[in-house]
Amino acid sequence: xxxxxxxxxxxxxxxxxxxxxxxxxxxxxxxxxxxxxxxxxxxxxxxxxxxxxxxxxxxxxxxxxxxxxxxxxxxxxxxxxxxxxxxxxxxxxxxxxxxxxxxxxxxxxxxxxxxxxxxxxxxxxxxxxxxxxxxxxxxxxxxxxxxxxxxxxxxxxxxxxxxxxxxxxxxxxxxxxxxxxxxxxxxxxxxxxxxxxxxxxxxxxxxxxxxxxxxxxxxxxxxxxxxxxxxxxxxxxxxxxxxxxxxxxxxxxxxxxxxxxxxxxxxxxxxxxxxxxxxxxxxxxxxxxxxxxxxxxxxxxxxxxxxxxxxxxxxxxxxxxxxxxxxxxxxxxxxxxxxxxxxxxxxxxxxxxxxxxxxxxxxxxxxxxx
Numbered sequence: 001x002x003x004x005x006x007x008x009x010x011x012x013x014x015x016x017x018x019x020x021x022x023x024x025x026x027x028x029x030x031x032x033x034x035x036x037x038x039x040x041x042x043x044x045x046x047x048x049x050x051x052x053x054x055x056x057x058x059x060x061x062x063x064x065x066x067x068x069x070x071x072x073x074x075x076x077x078x079x080x081x082x083x084x085x086x087x088x089x090x091x092x093x094x095x096x097x098x099x100x101x102x103x104x105x106x107x108x109x110x111x112x113x114x115x116x117x118x119x120x121x122x123x124x125x126x127x128x129x130x131x132x133x134x135x136x137x138x139x140x141x142x143x144x145x146x147x148x149x150x151x152x153x154x155x156x157x158x159x160x161x162x163x164x165x166x167x168x169x170x171x172x173x174x175x176x177x178x179x180x181x182x183x184x185x186x187x188x189x190x191x192x193x194x195x196x197x198x199x200x201x202x203x204x205x206x207x208x209x210x211x212x213x214x215x216x217x218x219x220x221x222x223x224x225x226x227x228x229x230x231x232x233x234x235x236x237x238x239x240x241x242x243x244x245x246x247x248x249x250x251x252x253x254x255x256x257x258x259x260x261x262x263x264x265x266x267x268x269x270x271x272x273x274x275x276x277x278x279x280x281x282x283x284x285x286x287x288x289x290x291x292x293x294x295x296x297x298x299x300x301x302x303x304x305x306x307x308x309x310x311x312x313x314x315x316x317x318x319x320x321x322x323x324x325x326x327x328x329x330x331x332x333x334x335x336x337x338x339x340x341x342x343x344x345x346x347x348x349x350x351x352x353x354x355x356x357x358x359x360x361x362x363x364x365x366x367x368x369x370x
Contacts, residue, residue, distance in 0.1 A: 025063070026068075030276040034072055056356055067150070069146075080107075103149055108144070149205055160201050162199040162200070166194060198217065198218045214274060219235045222235040239279060243299055273324040277296075279292040281319065293322070309322075309323070331363050331365055332364045337359050
């Protein structure tokens with residue numbers, strides 16, 4: 001009886017959207033390889049027919065976020081057409097009886113994945129493979145990001161950090177052969193190497209006259225390399241960038257945005273750090289002093305973990321997808337879309353072809369309008 005009640009409450013929560021009035025639901029969802037090819041699969045009415053994307057859309061319609069970051073969506077050279085197509089062909093169409101959901105505002109920008117470097121970055125003797133791009137990718141804009149929002153986006157105040165050089169970070173872990181670090185990248189490669197494998201965005205959202213900064217990124221997975229640990233080092237420093245950005249002061253003195261402006265987040269700013277950060281607090285090794293994600297989880301400006309988000313896996317590997325609010329925000333609820341095996345909704349996460357190999361993560365935050 002207790003188990004049946006728990007399942008019923010879970011389904012009600014997932015169907016009801018923001019259950020508490022006056023809250024804003026912020027979510028992140030890595031939708032496995034949300035490609036242009038998949039998005040193009042539609043019927044004669046323009047409704048999407050791809051099974052995986054229909055499943056992902058049903059999850060979004062059940063959770064009903066007000067603000068959503070999507071990881072792994074094709075964005076070309078900063079093209080929002082894929083995000084608009086997903087909204088039109090999938091989210092705006094009822095999936096399995098769920099109410100359609102609409103997002104009036106979209107933000108998309110260029111990413112480093114698939115951007116040719118002209119160098120042999122993976123040292124395989126070639127210069128034109130996916131591992132030779134500034135971020136791993138077979139074509140420009142692969143594994144990109146998109147923000148969907150019910151609230152206006154302050155486009156003029158957006159900051160991006162796609163071009164920030166890895167070497168500009170004091171004490172950077174880039175394996176360039178200096179200071180005892182592995183000798184993997186040549187001097188010229190290291191000189192031009194961007195820190196961000198996709199991009200880092202600071203996107204302010206206007207919520208009833210108050211600004212919420214979305215700090216969005218998708219660091220490279222700390223695997224698929226060798227003893228030099230070039231991807232593990234980059235993942236650590238990509239996460240460190242946000243830790244330095246919200247710390248301000250000397251820690252952020254090296255940070256310049258893509259417009260050349262010295263940039264640190266104001267100490268009074270409300271923010272949420274979100275995305276697939278490819279870092280687990282318990283499974284990852286700590287060769288650089290601590291697990292990479294602990295740079296954020298233990299940061300004084302980030303609210304301590306709620307029990308729900310501290311324990312739930314967000315993919316088969318572990319907890320790697322995050323929605324981390326600043327300490328000034330009031331978190332009323334939080335969750336990970338993880339129906340248990342045997343529950344009806346488990347069909348949506350039974351494998352990656354059902355929706356994704358990641359889980360949607362969300363929090364409800366309350367804004368003080370006083």
